[in-house]
Amino acid sequence: MTFTFKSNATRHTLTLVPVAAALALAGPALAQTNDTSLSFDANVEIDTDVLGGKQRTTNYDMGGRLEFNLFGEHRVGDHFVRGRGTALLLEDGDTATDDMWGMVGSERWDVQIGRFEGFDLFPKGKDTILEHAGDVQVFEANGARGRADEGGQFAAHFHPTDALSFELGTIFAEGDKTKAFTGVRPAVFYAGSGFSVTAGLEHVKFDAEDEETGVIGEAVDHNGAGLNLALDVAEARVNLNAAYKDDNLDNDVDDVLTLGANVIYGPFGVGYIHSREDDSSDSDPHVNSLYAAYTVPFFALENANVTFAATSSYTNSAGGNDELHGGRVRFFYAF
Structure with missing residues (x-):
């Protein structure tokens, strides 16, 4: 063993x-x-931030977390049982859980249960810091992707070939006393020569509940779709994203369209996101956000680095034009 x-x-x-x-x-x-294995790794991130903008007070903050990962696997012939847990010690003194799941299956199929994230339909690349000004919605087709605050998830995966994978994700949690959070999210991933495509749909419906007061808030009910095209261009990785949400409720926003593009080239990354709400007005509210990051080694240590990142966002929304700018210095060490 x-x-x-x-x-x-x-x-x-x-x-x-x-x-x-x-x-x-x-x-x-x-x-x-x-055939049993058990692995453990850990890392620490410490962020120092500055954030401000038009008619805003400039704020300085420090955050971060210490992350512990434990992974185990047992194989019997072509089949396996896997489990993963991720514990977080946060800089503000709180603790949290990131991943906590079990999986059973084979190389061609598996069933996963617990707390985890499904396929990423809107990868943002090197988004070390990314802030959106105003109150315009930014939709990334991740309402049923996973890691719900309360409740749990089930997902089934099917891998007919090494290049093609299907995922059927479901998520549930407590809403009010008569209705449950429900989310269904089918997705597909295909990897070709120098490119990959990820696409999916989602349906989410629940009644939001305030964690502190227990009061039932605004209902959520929407259908959505997301598409990512990832390309290898020379030594760079390019992501092109699109996501669309159709709100099924009778409110001021009929639908949301979000587009994004980002590039990662070695230690450098840059990205752009545009999101627009259709509120049946002559001028639909929209937001444009830019972000970039660059990572350098820390004293030539193999597992330590420092990332310098910045974000800038502009919006015209119902509350008036707004802008937001920020920067972050992140120290990272894996041990």
């Missing part, structure tokens, strides 16, 4: 020789189940 302890810098494998020898003597029936 092999236990693997790893960090981003090294990977440590401990083989229990007496146990392995005993299983070998036990015969083939036991030997075929002897």
Whole structure:
């Protein structure tokens, strides 16, 4: 039996020789189940931010988290059982859980349950800091992607070929006392030579509840779609994104269209997002946001770096024109 302890810098494998020898003597029936691994890694991020804009007070802040990841897998023939947990110690003193899921299946199919994220239909690239001015909605087809504050998720995956994958994600959580959060999100991923395509649909419906007061707030009911085209251009990675939401409720916003493009080239990344609401007026509210980041090594250490990032956003919304600018310095170390 092999236990693997790893960090981003090294990977440590401990083989229990007496146990392995005993299983070998036990015969083939036991030997075929002897494929268990356990891995652990951790990292720390510390952010120093400045954020301000038109008619805004400039704010300075510090945040970050210490992340612990534990992953285990046991294989029997062509099938496996996997589990992953991610614990976060936050800079403000709170604790949180990022991933916490179990999975069972094979290389061609699997079922996943717990807390996790599904296929990314709107990848933003190197979005170290990204802020949107005003109150215009930005839709990324992630309402049912996962990691709900309360409730849970189920997802089924099917991989007919090495290049093609299907995902059917569902999510649920407590809304009011008679209705539950419901989300359904089918998606497909295809990887070709120098490109990949990810596309999906989602339906989300729930009654929002304030976590502190327990008061039922505004209902949410929409259909959405997302599409990502990723291209390898020379040594750069280019993402082209589009997402559309059709609001099923009778309110001021009929639908939202969000477009995005970003490029990652080595340690540098830059991106742009445009989102527009259709509110049946002559001038639909919209927001334009830019962001960029550049990463440099920290004292030539292999697993430590510093990222300098900036964001700038402009909007015309029902509340008037607005702008927002910000910067971030992020220290990162993996151990």
